[in-house]
Amino acid sequence: MNVHVNIKDDLENMPLTFENRCMALVEELEIGCRADVQEVRPLTGGVASDIGVVRLTDRVICVKFALGKLKVAADWRAPVHRNRAEYEWLRFAQSVAPRNSLELYGCSEKLQGFAMEYLDGADVFLWKAQLLEGATPQGGAARTANLLGRLHAASTAPGFDAAPFHNQGDFRQLRLDPYLSYTADKNPDVAEILRRLAETLFAASAVLVHGDVSPKNILFRSDLPILLDAECATMGDASFDPAFCMNHLVLKAFHRPRDHAALLAEVAAFWAAYARYITWEDPSVLEARTALVLAALMLARVDGKSPVEYLDAVAREQVRACALDLLTTPATRVGDVLTRLKMNEGFQ
Ligand SMILES: Nc1ncnc2c1ncn2[C@@H]1O[C@H](COP(=O)(O)OP(=O)(O)O)[C@@H](O)[C@H]1O
Ligand SMILES: [Mg+2]
Structure with a gap:
């Protein structure tokens, strides 16, 4: 309109x-x-x-x-x-x-x-538009991850004022209920895993979580990502943001089978860039939690309250099958998640 x-x-x-x-x-x-x-x-x-x-x-x-x-x-x-x-x-x-x-x-x-x-100009573009247009990935994932890693790390530094961000109740209402709990109701086999994960995420408060790190909320001004739309911002669990963003790239990989490998390589680049900033907890523990949240969000974007609009029925079924597999037999490394998604390339 x-x-x-x-x-x-x-x-x-x-x-x-x-x-x-x-x-x-x-x-x-x-x-x-x-x-x-x-x-x-x-x-x-x-x-x-x-x-x-x-x-x-x-x-x-x-x-x-x-x-x-x-x-x-x-x-x-x-x-x-x-x-x-x-x-x-x-x-x-x-x-x-x-x-x-x-x-x-x-x-x-x-x-x-x-x-x-108002961000405007020939050098300003929405990352989602670029990803859906079918352009070769241009390294936007690593740049976004660098920004996110810096922001997360800064929110754990001494002197950070967490007072405006005690919004765990809003986060539950905007993110955990519609994505994880709603999806749990539709998938009895993994319901317990999803509900436990939602509780873990709800109880956390170590890091300032943006809550909506999606390509549709990232404008690039030339090669600098600018993250918008932070209305879910809360103190919470660091895993949510990288998993949320990587999930969007994974879903695009299913939407664009010809670029499957290139987009999964962007996911790997995202995690490699983000991981360099993890100082507030054991990086391998955060990575394992991120891998599980990623699987949960994959399922949530086909069966949750806010499914992505661009996947066709075949791609939706592929995403669902991969997500269920990763939830029932979790991977502890993001790289292992990607290997398993690649193994499933056969049915693209
Ligand atoms: N400051 C801005 N300058 C230019 N475009 C913007 C700006 N803020 C938002 N947009 C555009 O408007 C869209 C919706 O804004 P967003 O903050 O994401 O709102 P919503 O919460 O409704 O998703 C964004 O995807 C982006 O394309
Ligand atoms: Mg938005």
């Missing part, structure tokens, strides 16, 4: 439409006055927010508001205060990796929204 909405001048007593909220946000954050808002263009792709590009008289910005009910087929609700957690996560990323960050213009508690730089 890429409609362009022109703004009327008189907004008093108008319903709280997206456009009105954008104007109220611009005013509250003292970015400008309502009359400066020339145009609002909703951005598509997300399911959890109202997000759009706002053209002001002197610049273009991006604004985002959290939605209480997500735009997916299943009934899936989420607390709107996660907008604040997202803003705090973006601020944290900016402090750790300024070159991999966008400018932030403020957050409104009242409107549950925030404003940020």
Whole structure:
């Protein structure tokens, strides 16, 4: 719905439409006055927010508001205060990796929204679009893993302020229930494993987890990845983020059989890059947990509440079979997971 909405001048007593909220946000954050808002263009792709590009008289910005009910087929609700957690996560990323960050213009508690730089230009692209287009993988996985590793490690350093990120309840609601518990209900053979894993992830708090490290939330500005959409951010278990991202690459490997090997090589590169940053726990223990979470998420993206849209029935069955095998006979190394996924190449 890429409609362009022109703004009327008189907004008093108008319903709280997206456009009105954008104007109220611009005013509250003292970015400008309502009359400066020339145009609002909703951005598509997300399911959890109202997000759009706002053209002001002197610049273009991006604004985002959290939605209480997500735009997916299943009934899936989420607390709107996660907008604040997202803003705090973006601020944290900016402090750790300024070159991999966008400018932030403020957050409104009242409107549950925030404003940020709009990333645009010939050198800006969404990683997901590149991966689905069929382009040869360009090393984006290792670059993303380097960023993620730095962020995770920084969140375990002395002086890190975890106060805004005690969001384990939101994480359960947004991630563990719809992905792992819902999938457990549909797969009785591995239900116990998935439920135990969900409990482990829920109980953890060692690292600041982003919670949605997906190619659709990563914009590259030239070769620098910029991670967006941190509304699930919480103190939690480090395994979740690398497993979540590697899972997307694994699913793309099933979606693009001709590039199966190249995409699995990207997964290997991802883990190799990320693993160099693990200082907060025994790397082999974290790797084994990551391998299991990866298998769980593979199954979750075919049988959970938010299945990926691009896999056909054959690929879905392949992913399901591999995931069930990896859950019942777990691999302890990411490399072993990949070897087993490659062995299954025969039925591509
Ligand atoms: N600051 C930004 N600049 C340019 N594009 C953006 C920006 N933020 C988000 N987008 C685009 O909008 C899409 C949806 O934003 P996202 O924050 O992921 O929202 P949702 O929570 O709805 O998924 C992203 O996939 C990306 O393509
Ligand atoms: Mg998103």
